[in-house]
Amino acid sequence: MEDLSLHILDIAENSINAGATKIVIRIKEDSAADRLSLSVEDNGSGMNAETLMMVDNPFFTSKKGKRWGLGIPLLKQAACETGGDFNIRSEPGKGTVLQASFKRSHIDRKPLGDIGQTMLALISGHPEIHYVLFYEKDHYYYGFDTETLKEALEGVPVNLPSVLALVKESINSSVNKKDTPEKTSRKTIKNPQVKEDASR
């Protein structure tokens, strides 16, 4: 996986397969604490204690006909490589909460990526599910809720391509608004040798 938004999509697909009707995605960037944390919470079928113990094993899957399940191990690895934390809580019949946190400035911390594309893929694939997205960066807050959107649309399907394109654009302009100070600082680099490096 190239970035965290792809991991989020992958984990949310697990929630969909668990029969969730509501999926809440939270992303929090805290520069003071040098932390990036994300969580995916669903009201799907949940897992019992035995399954939960096996879930970060790449050679475990609950699907028939498959011998591996890499989604969760890959995210756990991505978090742990940066000195972050990873945990899953689940209760059969109630749902699952997956949390991963990263050291934000760590060189191996994957970029957040395109959250708008992830939400587009989720809504397009399963428009009947209630998705909620919270994004927090220091003192900036952003929220997105498909139920509110559906109310405002008054019967126009939420998975209409023009609605999806608008939603993607809107989320990306809000989520990446205050992101990547690294990018702006890169532009102001005066050393020509470094500049040449960056243009490659």
Next chain:
Amino acid sequence: MPKLTIDDLKKIKEQYKATLTLREGGYRAKVTVHMGTCGIAAGARAVMNALVEDLAASGVKDVIVTTSGCAGFCSKEPMATVELLGSAPVKYCYLNEEKMKKIFREHIQGGKIVEEYALVMGSETSY
């Protein structure tokens, strides 16, 4: 565009109502993008986004886009299944945005299978 505004939604609503009479109720085509861990890692999300962008730009409204899990051909991802009403589904493999755009033009809109990207034709068994 900074925020999703009421005006934007209003515009879409009006456009939708205007074209509603043109729709026959059902969908003419269904595209399933395989969105398992393998598909996502190989670039399925970009393929799906390209397709939705094409749909939005062309104004085609009788195509449904959905997702499925791993089909067991992880090495051939990203994959998508295109099913036109009344004909057998076609599975495409090793996709990228350009290939998806071509499939949209030629197969979904034109009704002609893009054989060079196709893997198999026939029904799908879900695991």
